[in-house]
Amino acid sequence: MSKDNQNGSFAEMMSGVKPLSQDKHHHPKAAPKRIQVEEKQQRQLADSYFSDEFQPAMPDSGPVRYLRQGEDPFELKKLRRGDYTPDLMLDLHGYRTQEARFELIALIEECKKHHVHCACIMHGIGSGVLKQQIPSWLAQHPQVIGYHQAPLEWGGNGALLVLVDVGSEDGGHRR
Template sequence: MKNRYKLGEDDRHLFRESIAGARPLVQDKIAPPKPKLKKPVPPTRRLIQEQVDASFYFSDEFQPLLSDEGPARYVRPDVSQYEVKKLRRGDYTPELFLDLHGLTQAQAKQELGALIAACRREHVHCACVMHGHGKHILKQQTPLWLAQHPDVQGFHQAPKPFGGDAALLVLIGLEE
């Protein structure tokens, strides 16, 4: 590299005088400490117990009597039929959504239980469960599982904006 700035003799002498007592810095080569990674916070026992309790209601052997005609729908006997009609029309807007795409049946049961527990905990009255089309396994099983749970007041095939025939709108009964 070329010497761009040529100093005169006076300037060089002045510079050498100003750095006369300086010594080179010693490099310690000490690496800075690594930041400690925070351990993931395990879910509280209460949340885990809620999931286990909620998934307890789902059985593969029990087959509730559901209509084969038309869209998937169900209403508990002590709930007004008008509630299912309101679900069908889209009067209820779901506040929580659950996507079951790519899950096994066991995982789907656990997630359904967690959704119902979350709805009760957060005081959510309507939720949307998206089971998809696929091989129709979850599409067939999801209504059967939901009909078994005592906190589910009813469900109906979702309107187009919420997934159409690949999803269900679910009404959750809240404690008074």
């Protein structure tokens, strides 16, 4: 720079300079998608309903079965005979324990949403982890009226038919 330019005004020195264009982009955080919100709610529900330590009193012999206290015992007989036809099927073959918990919550929520009273859960036999854990989890859920090992046409020893109380949120019995 020469001495002449040092004494000149700023405007004179900046003449001919091209201004920079704005190159900053502000990206607002995207709102969580509905599916992500529902998955988070299902995880929270699974954690609040299901305990791995809880073991309900189950019969030692015969097929796997459970009936909520105060329910008509004839409901179990109807499940055993196959009088109820499941409207929803959940196949848990190949699922990990944690994934199966989320899927169970999703199944029960779908049953309530679509007023489905009977669903079939196919857990398979395999190593027996899901076969042992799923009945325990179902017995803890307030919307489950009862379940029974499925008849052969719905999976037999590797499946359960589940009755869901779709009438109320608090587990009260209304069908």
